[in-house]
Amino acid sequence: MSESDGRVSAWSCDQVAQWLQGEGFGQYVDLLCSQHRVDGLSLLALTEADLRGPPLSLTVLGDVKRLTIVLRRLQRENRSELEELGLWPLDTPPAGLSQGAPRVEWNYGCNGADRLCNGTELRLRNSSRLGCVPGPTLCQTHSNGTFHQPMAGRLDPEVWKTVLSSIYVFLVCGLTSFVMVIVHERVPDMRTYPPLPDIFLDSVPRIPWAFVMAEACGLILCYMFVLILLLHKHRSILLRRLCSLMGTVFLLRCCTMFVTSLSVPGQHLKCASLSYGDTWGKIQRALAIWSGFGMTLTGVQTCGDYMFSGHTVVITMLNFFVTEYTPRNWNLIHTISWVLNLFGIFFILAAHEHYSIDVFIAFYITTRLFLYYHTLANTRAYQHSRRARIWFPMFSFFECNVNGPVPNQYNWPFNKPAFMKHLIG
Template identity: 65%
Template sequence: MRGSRSVGVAGWSSKHVAGWLRDQGFREYVDLLCSTHRLDGVSLLCLTESDLRAPPLEIKVLGDIKRLMLAVRRLQRQYHSVTQTSGSELVPAPATFSERPLSYYDGSEERGSGDPQHCNGTVTTVTEEQIYSNGKKKQFSGRLDPEYWKTALSALYAVLVCGVTSFVMVLVHERVPDMRTYPPLPDIFLDSVPRIPWAFAMAEACAVVLGSILMLVLLMHKHRSILFRRLCSLTGTVFLLRCVTMFVTSLSVPGHHLQCSGKVYGDMWDKTRRALEIWSGLGMTLTGVKTCGDYMFSGHTVVLTMLNFFVTEYTPRNWNFIHTMSWVLNLFGIFFILAAHEHYSIDVFIAFYISTRLFLYYHTLANTRACQHSRRARVWFPLYSFFESSVTGPVPNEYCWPFPKPSVMKRFLG
């Protein structure tokens, strides 16, 4: 199409086509089609199967030829239907492909908004919209596949990280500084607030309540598999980072009430048995677990903050009572940790900061798909690139009854 304005795909540059090819799973042909032969939007719409087979392209893999042509034909049908029905020109594609999520250009098959959405483990259709220059909207749809095998891998990852964390906690207990030589460090909060003996149990009680709320949200959420996968991957990653920070530097105990002494375990079997006790008790004093030396940074604060953010993120915005209660439990739990003098203030601050930043960073990438196929995201956040490869945008907060209805109820309800 001539002129400065173009109709949708016709306005794509080679860079847009390269992004579309990556999104469709044809990354190996980006250099051939876009760099060598400078394929743009107009030439993509004119592409035929014979072009792929004949020189100068000569793609040798028959399956790739067929799949690529199916994707091109969907794009061609979408283009022709828009030009025939819109009655006006579309806003041209942005100057750089990263300025708009790939889901706007993915050429997926169009489906009506009335498609049925199943709940228990089936693929769910999610509708997206593209706005034209005349104010009209055209709907596209992506699919949210629960991918239970990825969820199982994320759960295994979280369990393994918990085991590694428990063993590192045993090692740092062995290296805890002698209280007679290294007294507690100066701390503005701990020096100003007297210790409350029962406060740490209250902090763990806040975590238990928050965890119960999140379990109910996960149980009733239609996309519970994706949510649980994100919870495991994020929490596991933060605790893996915690293993590094508490191992490289051993802080002195934050209070004289802590009776800690190093070199309390013997051989490797004793260390492993102690690590299993910590792992089975989830590192909580409510289950009888008592540890020393694992100060930088606070694991209890990480758990409280992650639970709070997942509850507030995956519940409707008008659930004000739940959101307020979640934040109150989070903040009171942090206060109780400090009031019990179980951690330094810097331990809690760093834990809160790292947990919130990682949560927001992960969800910003997942909701916009801005860097899903970038090399930087794969290097610095490989779990995100793997677990979110099939998620096409924000996960809607939709709820349903998770269990199959009894046959008697089905007959009663018709």
């Protein structure tokens, strides 16, 4: 019996048996047609999950894959019939998921949406809530209808890329330190170029200890992120993204510091143009700034590096990573993170170490770049396009194998000691 003899949905079990014989799957005629009475309509609705899961439970992987291929070809050839029956597009969840386990379903549209999840529409199908995003997207549901965040189809650690991103941010920090040495030599004379008018600095008295408190806020945020990084299942991707984003922002900061030298924001800074001699002297000073992370807590004092605030960049970036890669119901952690971020910014301004525009621009650039990067990564909008490869080559390189949002899953990063394994069994 060929597929052209009438409508496939009208085939009887005997006709399905003839089709299976013709395709070389005669050994499954008794199982499908005699035991489970698969007719034409049932045949069109079969998926790989049906073949591998109960009650069929086919165990020969090659047969499962070959039968799936011919079934998909048959379904494509009879798409009009499936559309009339309301079976197209087919939900084709990957096989191997047991009953009661999280179920993965393909979703191709958002028509009839009546829920929201992560900013995308949801719809109800067979009393299960499915996530809808443009294009085929993997979404995770449980049998009780509870929705969970979309599952990423592929999340390779790609440690070698993480190493490259670490080298990238390491080199950018070195370049930033060297540029800070150069701009120190070009600091405008305070007698000729007094501090610029600034609404905040002119209105709020200087607090001498405020800058130390700003760095303390940054250290606390850093410890919080390191703890999250160690416990996160996809720690390699998190670290790679942090390094690539931090390196890019500080590379931009090198440009803004170098092209324009702002006057010193306050008389208390005692900044003046200072020459470090030859190239070797500049390198030694850059190494001192580099090794001290540019922090006053480590004894590093710099001048001229005002546009834009590096402290604001670090504090804001760490805050966004802490809140992005922790579950949404961790409200206490998110509140602490935002309080540290906002207080850190306030302390930077209260210390009169930066102009208000330095802090505002730093916060804006950091947040926009973080959101832009993650929007592209989560939607895969431009990962493989020519435009992305030209304008965002690093993004395309680092994210080409990350398929969708990174789920917030945690595990213990260290192996259990041998004696504990023996005790536990």
